[in-house]
Amino acid sequence: MEEAFSSHFYYRNGRLFVEEVPVKEIAQKVGTPVYIYSKKAILDKLSQYREAFSDYPTLICYAVKANSNLSILELLKEEGLGLDIVSGGELYRGLKAGFSPEKIVYAGVGKTDGELSDAINAGILSFNVESLMELEVLNELAGKLGKKANVSIRINPDVNPKTHPYISTGLRKSKFGIDMEDAPGAFRLAEKLENLNLVGIHCHIGSQIMDVSPYREAVEKTVELVFKLEKEGIKLQHIDIGGGLGIKYRPEDQPPHPSQLAQMVVPIVKQTGLKLIIEPGRSLIGEAGILLSQVIFLKDKGDKHFIIIDAGMNDLLRPAMYNAYHHIIPAEKKEKKITADIVGPICETGDFFALDRQIDAVERGDYLAVMSAGAYGFSMASNYNTRPRAAEVLVDGENFHVIRQRETYEDIIKPELTAVNKESER
Ligand code: LLP
Numbered sequence: 276m277e278e279a280f281s282s283h284f285y286y287r288n289g290r291l292f293v294e295e296v297p298v299k300e301i302a303q304k305v306g307t308p309v310y311i312y313s314k315k316a317i318l319d320k321l322s323q324y325r326e327a328f329s330d331y332p333t334l335i336c337y338a339v340k341a342n343s344n345l346s347i348l349e350l351l352k353e354e355g356l357g358l359d360i361v362s363g364g365e366l367y368r369g370l371k372a373g374f375s376p377e378k379i380v381y382a383g384v385g386k387t388d389g390e391l392s393d394a395i396n397a398g399i400l401s402f403n404v405e406s407l408m409e410l411e412v413l414n415e416l417a418g419k420l421g422k423k424a425n426v427s428i429r430i431n432p433d434v435n436p437k438t439h440p441y442i443s444t445g446l447r448k449s450k451f452g453i454d455m456e457d458a459p460g461a462f463r464l465a466e467k468l469e470n471l472n473l474v475g476i477h478c479h480i481g482s483q484i485m486d487v488s489p490y491r492e493a494v495e496k497t498v499e500l501v502f503k504l505e506k507e508g509i510k511l512q513h514i515d516i517g518g519g520l521g522i523k524y525r526p527e528d529q530p531p532h533p534s535q536l537a538q539m540v541v542p543i544v545k546q547t548g549l550k551l552i553i554e555p556g557r558s559l560i561g562e563a564g565i566l567l568s569q570v571i572f573l574k575d576k577g578d579k580h581f582i583i584i585d586a587g588m589n590d591l592l593r594p595a596m597y598n599a600y601h602h603i604i605p606a607e608k609k610e611k612k613i614t615a616d617i618v619g620p621i622c623e624t625g626d627f628f629a630l631d632r633q634i635d636a637v638e639r640g641d642y643l644a645v646m647s648a649g650a651y652g653f654s655m656a657s658n659y660n661t662r663p664r665a666a667e668v669l670v671d672g673e674n675f676h677v678i679r680q681r682e683t684y685e686d687i688i689k690p691e692l693t694a695v696n697k698e699s700e701r
Contacts, residue, residue: 280602280646281523281562283313289608291644295673298567299606302642305677307569308586308665310653312342312678314350315671316563317649320533321354324555327537331544331551336380338518338556339365341650344667346678347560348372357400359518359554363390370397380515380552382429382477384450391416394424401427403477403515405452410464410471417470426465427475427515430458430500432493436481436519444481452478458500459507466509473509475552476501479517482557487531487539490516494540501547514544515552522561524600524647533558557650564649566591566665567606570641571620580615582634584643587619588626589659591645591652595625603628606642609635617643621660653679658687 277286283294291298293313301311324335336357339348343365348358349372357378358369369379381394382403394402395417404410404426417424431452436444444451453461465473480493494516501511521530533555544551568586575581593599603617613636619626628645637643656664663682668675 279604280526281316282319283316283563284565284644284646286608291604291606293565293670293675296670296675297606298565298644299642301668301670301675302567302569302606305666305668306681307567307642308584308590309567309681310564310648310665310667311567311675312347312560312564312649312667312669314669317347317350317560318354320559320563321351321356324533324553324559327533328541328551328553331537331541333551333553334378334513336378336515336552336554337559338554339369340654341556342560342564342652343368343654344678345372346669346676348374350669351559357552359556363387363393366390366394366397366399376400380427380477380554382479388412388416391424392420395420395422398422399425401425401474401477401513401515403427403429404461404465405429407453407457407461407464410461410468414468414470423470423472425472425474427473427477427511427513428453428458428461428465429477429479430455430497432478432480432496434480434489434493434496436484436489437486438481438483438519438521444479455496455500459503462504462509463507473511475511475513475515475549477515477517477552479554480519482519483521484519485521485528485530487520487535490519490536491539491543494543498543498547501549511549513550513552514547515554516540516544518554518556518558520555520558522558522647522650524602526602530558559650561650562647564647564652566645566648566652568643568645570637570639570643573639580613582615582617582637582643584617584619584628586628586645586665587621587660587662588623589621589657589662590619590665591628591648592655592657593651594628595623596655601628601648602646603632603634604644604646605635605637606644609637611636621662658682661687663687 361383376397568584588595666681667679
């Protein structure tokens with residue numbers, strides 16, 4: 276047995292397994308492309324977080340955007356987690372999965388009236404408010420509904436998380452949060468508005484963070500502001516430090532352990548005595564999932580080789596969108612290696628998974644696993660090129676369950692057919 280890239284994925288006699296199931300068996304039963312998740316990998320990561328923060332009252336609010344499959348949400352609900360949501364759709368999913376609204380926090384710079392009203396009615400733990408206008412609108416809507424809305428102010432601590440610019444959110448020039456100099460005014464306004472209940476302070480500096488030191492800077496600034504507000508008589512209940520911990524994408528990556536995050540931030544937050552909220556997404560689910568795909572064709576152009584697989588950028592957008600690296604390994608090991616571009620079938624040059632990558636010399640019909648695809652994989656998938664979205668499978672020991680059926684062509688065109696019928700009814 277040889278570990279294959281991350282825990283719960285390994286080779287036994289040259290065959291790739293997820294827990295106790297050979298991935299090829301899943302491919303043959305469910306088809307490809309298919310996302311495969313390891314339940315144990317998710318629960319192990321969760322235990323690491325729990326252990327790391329066990330000495331301090333901490334609520335883990337899983338960031339739904341990383342992977343919003345209902346079965347995954349149900350699993351995390353059973354574990355007692357809360358949720359970090361960013362849309363009405365994610366609220367709908369969370370409630371469907373049975374999460375208690377008192378454990379749901381809601382961030383996002385553009386919440387519509389409809390979305391705000393739904394969340395007010397649900398009675399969520401906190402609206403993580405990102406502008407003064409949002410405060411005013413939320414107050415007005417809560418008043419109309421005869422309710423009080425719990426709010427936190429999302430501050431923008433202007434900290435560089437040293438990650439990809441597209442996923443850096445805590446820099447001043449980004450659209451997120453309220454700048455440090457405007458933040459006190461936002462808290463005062465929230466305290467004053469009569470249909471709002473000020474409960475906390477929020478920040479989230481970015482994603483795929485590989486060095487925890489920027490968290491120190493962000494949390495120190497947050498705590499400084501908490502003390503300043505206390506002096507004015509503004510009291511809060513919690514500090515929410517967001518998500519962002521990185522994972523292993525390359526073989527040599529050494530992402531921080533949740534305990535490093537805890538050791539960095541808990542002593543600072545402790546000074547305030549406020550409860551802590553964390554919002555991990557990628558680090559809980561990213562390494563627990565792979566995208567399994569079948570080789571359709573091989574193609575050579577001189578000494579340039581292409582491996583064309585049945586997954587495309589519509590299934591996993593990260594390489595095309597962020598030029599992200601994903602490790603790719605065969606479902607069955609080969610003796611020979613080749614250097615090739617591993618590409619999808621979509622009509623875009625950006626539709627690649629790897630360029631000039633050294634890989635086992637797979638043949639037509641073989642399977643390749645794209646590793647660390649559990650987060651921002653399926654959740655960012657689309658139907659581009661009218662490609663049905665992949666199936667999703669959860670492995671649990673020797674068993675596996677389809678937790679999302681592969682879409683059919685009918686599924687894709689159904690809303691259009693319905694629209695046509697409605698139109699003709701008029
Ligand atoms: N909380 C807030 C307010 C967020 O905006 C995010 C992610 C998280 C928590 C969770 O962050 P995580 O622990 O997953 O790093 N699509 C990109 C990632 C976008 C992250 C957006 N915000 C990617 O594929 O790399």
